[in-house]
Every structure is written in C-alpha cells, then in structure tokens.
Amino acid sequence: MKIKKIEGIVINKVDFGEADKIVTVISKQNGKIKILAKGIRKSKKREIYGTDLAVLSNFIIYKKNEISYLSSVELTDGFLDIKKNLFKINIAGYILKIADKFSMENEKNIKLFKLVYNSLKYISKEKENEKMLVLVSYFLNSIINQEGTSFLLNEGEYFNFEEGQFQIDKTENVLKIKKYQKKYLMLLNNVDIMGIYKLNLNKFNLLSVIEILEGYLNYHFDIKEQLKNYLGMA
Structure with a gap:
C-alpha cells in the first residue's frame, strides 16, 4: 500500500453513502485525482474543512484496489472571503466546473493548477464584480490557449466558431461581433488587462464577451456551461 502526499484544490465533491464523500482534487503533482474520504461527513475535527469546495489543502492518500483513500488532510488556504459573498461563490463555482471539465485524471497539468489557484486568490481579494467578470474572461481565454485552440483576430465583424477566426462575409x-467586443478580445489576447479596465464596460457588456468565449469552447469541446446560469440570469 503506497502512501502519497499531494497538494491540491478541491474542485468537486459528492456525498457517498451515509458518512463518506468523494472529493475531486486538481493537484500540482498528479493532475486530477478522485479521493474517497471515509466517514468525513460525521467528523467533528477541523480537517473536514480541508475537503470543502474551493480550498487548497495537503492530502495524505493511499491507494487500494485502484481507489484513492484519504488518510488525512490539512487545510492550507480556505479563500475565506469567497465564502462571504454570493457573487464570489458563484464565480468560483463556475471556474471550478470548467477546471473539472478540462483536467484529466492522473495527468499533471501545472499550468491549469496555477490558473485555478491564482483565479481563486484574485476572486477572494477583489471587491468589484466587474473585475471578477474580467477575470472569468481571462480564465476562459487561458483555457482556450492551453488547449491549443487560440483564435485569430483578423479583419471582419463575423466570428467563425468552427475556424476560430474573424471574417468579412456572413456564412x-x-x-456578428460588436466593435467593443472585438476590441475587448484583442486586449484580452494581448493580456492587456489595464486596457480592458479602461473600456469601462458594464456587467452586461462583460457577460456578452464571456458568452462569445463560452460559445467557442462549447463548439469545440461541448462544455455546455454558461456563467449567467450560475449568476441566476438565465
């Protein structure tokens, strides 16, 4: 029986049986891992908080019959300010769901781990809702780039989801993309976040850009996730 220590972020959890929990963790060392935490739901110890959603913890696990079991867990960063704000909870939940869809079990992906960790840190500290929406657009664009499906920002006002580029003719x-949306995407592609802030877009403008990125991801990866559903705006 091999014992392993991993550092990871809880991106999903499911109750199992009367007292157990299956925790999905995206780790630095081993990518996505599903861990069976026996009896954790009846535990009165502080370690139970180390298996909450959107926390960074150190896990001691062991494998038996191809199942990873939790031996112990220590919370290292709870991102507590996220839990105090419903908007932050919903944004974080959306990001974790996307991360779950784009992470593979037992495949190391340090870029995705860092992206999720830094996103949670930002959400925890940020006070402006609009800036958190900018973070979501950055997160989605980073996923697109990491998956090797970056789109071209060439001439035209029509965005072709299949080919991943703009074009002049409607097919x-x-x-059809509005001017502010294309300008936003150009700034986003150049990682000019300060330039995006200067556009002074409202929540609905920002969500419209996010919907373009979601549409592109959905076309190529069938993710079927929409932020507006998490924010109760469907």
Missing part, C-alpha cells in the same frame, strides 16, 4: 457558424 454558417458565425456570430
């Missing part, structure tokens, strides 16, 4: 699988 199938295209969306």
